[in-house]
Amino acid sequence: MVEFNLLLILLYIICSAVLISFFSKQDKWKALLITSLVFYYLLVGYKIVFLVLLSYVIYELSFITHRNLSKTRTIVLIILIPLVIFKITNTNSHFAEYNAKSIQLLEWFKWSSLFQIMGLSYFTFNGISYLMDIKRKYIEPEKNFFLVLLYLTYFPAIFSGPLHRAKYLIQQFKSISVSDTSISKGMRLILWGLFKNMVIAQRIFSLMNHLLITEISGFYYLIPGGLFFFYLYCNFSSFIDFFQGISQIFNITLKDNFGYRVYFSSSRQEFWKGWHITLNEWFRDYFFFVIAKYDKKRKYTDLLLLITFILIALWHEFTLTLLIWGIMNGLWIIFEKKVDFKKMPYPRFRKATGYLYHLLFSCILALIFISPNLTGVFEKIFSNAPYFPEQFIQKQLTNTLIIISSFAIMDYHYKKAKNKRFDDYLQDKPILNRWFIYIKMVLMILVFGISAGIDNYYTLF
Template sequence: MLFNSFEFLIFLPIIVFGFYFIDHKYRWGWLLLGSYLFYSFHEPELLILLLISTITDYFCGLKMADASHKLKKLYLGLSLTVNLGMLFIFKYLGFFTNSVNDLFTFFGVELTTQENMGSYNFSNILLPVGISFYTFQTLSYTIDIYRGAIKPERHFGIFALYVAFFPQLVAGPIERASRLIPQLRSHVKVNLPNIKKGLILIAWGFFLKVVVADRLGIYVDTAFAKPDSPHGFALTLGAIFFMFQIYFDFSAYTSIALGVAKTIGVELMQNFNRPIFATTVSGFWKSWHISLMQWLRDYVFLPLGGSRGSKAKTIRNVIILFFVVGLWHGASWTFVIWGLLNALLLILDFGTAKLRKKVFDSLGLKKRSIDLIGWFFGVSYIILTLVFFRAPSLNDALTYIEHMFQFKSMHVNILESYFELILSIIFILGVQTVHYYKGNDKIYDLVIGQPAYVRWSYYVAYVFIIALFAINRQNTFIYFQF
């Protein structure tokens, strides 16, 4: 079920009202039932994988509680094998098979042909929605038990709800058991101010999605459909718009997720902290998709040694980290290249830090000027790398970048509507102004505490903007494909 669907507008009030009318002892069952309905609304068979992951990690968690170190390793291995195995089969098997086949073909060895592939057409394997998110979430649970950081949850229903909690099930944030499970157990009372905050976050998320992100997506789709276009300025603007589209799209999902959870007394972690305003590359990655980067830091980067060893080892660890970042986002070499390009920028960033400081000091530049330079080059590089993220193939990405810098034409109005173009720019500037002053998670501060006439002016303006400018396409959120 999509957040931006009519079904969800019916589903959410039923879940919230039911939650507060049901006795506290049975609320977990109500939320679990709602979560399974939410996830399986269009594809009930996907519940099978979710249940396999849930049962496996519940069992492994309990068994690790009092097991010897050797047995703990065995049960952790079982958890990793089942979860990563399902992720590999449903997300990466086709990519791996095709890559190996292409490699051997390059050396003149034909491994498979379309004739003998028969029914083994891996490209037809369905990618379960949200599998990357709930796999990482439930793996953090078993790994933390193995490390002794948490105790296993013995109530199967509560644990199942932790895995399947519908506000953040399909696109995060990726929550840790130590943070979410206690909240799912807590006795929540009706808190009208908190519910109002949640509703405002939901409304803001809807606006970001159906008015801004989906509108930008129309221009982006048109630009990327013709990577060899002679209109270099239009391609450049398409790349810039895509950076904002993916940011607003994911920010929209997170705002709705945080708002929905808040209406039932659960505080999910913030997944964004104004990343586009970061003045350093490391600052951008610390504030973009925060839950994923923290997960990879704790379970991949630090176990490899982090940045504690030699420079060579640090570089190796950064490359591995961003290889995983790229591959996590999609089973394609375009995502891998995107991740590795970001690794390269981070390596250059910390590798040239001393040299840059000497240059800036010799030029007498103030911190504000240095930050502005860092922001400009950082954002420009991110826009360029995101072409690989958006393009359907490496060839399309390279063609797109090549033609971006061929300014044979000043034409940018590829939609044949200057109104839409100007409107998109106005919305970008407006949203970024709000994010600059209030961030992603404090939007309700603009409304709560204001006089009644100001609040109602906001409400009327919101309804008017949604009715007039919403893109009625019910597009899925970009991160649903990951």
């Protein structure tokens, strides 16, 4: 399991806050640039030099793009080269690698290792969106290279996943400040993220791994798939909350990336509207719409949709397994567009059965996502006799009860919060209620938290 040491994150916050105090109001962003590069270096080592050089290339190409729009496609392909090399040469199973490796500060040099950099996907996609937005005349090229460098390497964002447009983020960098309110709002999100990660996500991951090494088979084999489905949500979204909180301390608002109760989706279309939102928006705006404008009669919309999901899958990993996973997701969406479930009678019954329908197929797709052997997955589910190890329940009863109760607490607060971000949701509560929630989460982290670090599956992509 890949973990970030909380001490490292705490040092980042303290160093950034202290350094900001030495800069004037208009230059406070320089403090975040310095700490982002230093702490990024602690994780990726000498490879950060490559990213700085690539940032400068993007900076220079932005002016070429602005002057000569016809060269934009060639420029975008050039920027994609390092990421494509990384995906092609990284042949390990991401799930096996996640179980076996922790973050290494340095690696022995080989020709492809230069491109195997944590956060490279975020860096590349933001670089492309920056150049494309200049081409579309949404923004002007930023004249200050170091602001572009901060946009591409901002420490909290590059490891938490939400993709941001340059106009949205650079504008906030220019008005950084620290106040009692920003600290309070930030600490609420950090606490919420720690609770979801250390108490819920890590425990679900442990339960799933213990279950996978048993002889579980038949219909019961879908249970590990369901656990991974819920684990991914708690893991991904907790990391977003955590780094949103760090940024909020400096009055920088990072975007949400996951719908609050997306795990209770009643269709695949509803699910993808709230899952990895900024990545889907990126593929929509910079691939799907770009190609779709040539399909004036809309004959190939379904094909383009399928190709988009295949690209999303291959972004995760260049493997046959992920290719099939992408095809299945695309076909699922196309099927739901052809068969409009909303027109079916009995809305309440339809929604309730929709939860079960979506969860069932999500379990299968989750198993495909983490399995290096598709044949083995389908044999386990469809060929083997149903078997569930009864002794497993006895051994994992305490862990299971902690997961269920903690997840229920999380879902309760999300249901009450509705569309409000968690820090704003708490701000609206009476002070006694607010502190009760603080104390409750702190105690649960201290008593039920598994490790002293936060793990993040996203770092593998």
